[in-house]
Amino acid sequence: MSEHVLITGSSGAIGKEIALKMAASGRPLFLHYNASKEKAESLKRECEGLGVEVNLVQSDLSKPEGVSELLKGIHSPVGAVIHNSGKSSYGLFTDLDSKDIQDNIQLHLTSPLELTKSLLPGMIQRRHGHILVISSIWGLTGAACEVMYSTVKGGLNTFVKSLAKEAAPSGVYVNGIAPGAIESPMMSAFSPEEKEALRDEIPMSRLGSPREVADAAEFLLSSKSSYISGQILSVNGAWYC
Template sequence: MGEKYALLTGASGGIGIEIAKTLYEHGFSLYLHYNRNRESLDAFIDEYGSSRVHLIQADLSMSDGVNQLLEQIDHPIESVIYNAGKSYFGLVTDMSDDEIKQMITLHTTSPFLLIKKLLPDMITKKTGNIMMISSIWGITGASCEVLYSMVKGSQNSYVKALAKEVALSGIRVNAIAPGAIETAMLSSFSEDDKTLLKEEIPMGRLGNPTEIADVVSFLISEKSSYITGQVLSVNGGWHC
């Protein structure tokens, strides 16, 4: 059996690093994408070695980002986990046109174009796994994160539609919708804010990035071979 390759976008963040560890432990050779934060991926290579790890840089919020990324890939990709993303907290009326365009490109246009380019090889081989790391706000919506809610909702609809289109080709498409996870995305929250947030969550705590990676581990395994077109909430019972 030859090498199997996975592409993970947004690999340098808290959730991304844990997903990278999971993919590595599943035997994948990895293309780990980042935009600015390379340091955490260098630390990953220090721990796991470089023989099965390729670092690739691209800004997927820009119109040429997907082409930049694809130019750095030299192998057929069996699994894609699209984890690249960023949030914006503020009123709709305060967002600039450039901020809106970049958010839509990063979360909607780029994953569509990227997977469009990678699908033909998966279809030929009759195998593949596509996964989006979405958000709870793509399901429930959030005030002051309206655009983020919109683009994450778009990802969820994309998963449901694409799964139906490629199921007969042996390709599975799913999404994970995390709730409040202890990552840099919550860095702007004070400890008091986090305490209040925990009180809203039925399980009484924030999620851990490893708990998202564990769900990825399940969804890329044969144990989930009959699961496709699903948006799996991992949120401690918050906003169920």
């Protein structure tokens, strides 16, 4: 049996497209979700329609107990983990309260690190594995009014670069993808005028699609990227390159 791919935040736009890519290639899946049960169940049916085994796992990764709850649902070897859970937070840094800060750190940094720490020994023992982080353009450049989000995504990028060096001798690949402006529910807070202004800033004059991020993920998890590790691949239409 093929090793499973674990995708956190699979019910989101990018997570869904990555799941469908992995299913199409015949990889059995653990699909994590938090609150979007109906979307997760719908995605499970879609992926099963492509002929693969799919297991749903629910947990809230913004809580300290989230990782242990997720791991209770993992019953087979995981050959790849894709850290995709996340949420944007827009506003002045001075308006954040302590709970906002702690929840963001737990969701975007502590939980991915703890989950990786739990799954990495099995990959090292088998001398093969992939860890892929879905980061953000703001983790590379920083953004006003998204200071917290930029900070945690920047931390993930450094995690990728550091762990890649440590894990490479054991045959484990660690990479990240930093999407730019992607047409997804995360953009719903923007007005049509704001979206148009954003498109004008992007050299390709359009927003990206979740499928384009999934294409990058498919590449980084394939044998075509066999000499690539410790990299953050920007998928942003030449915006902030």
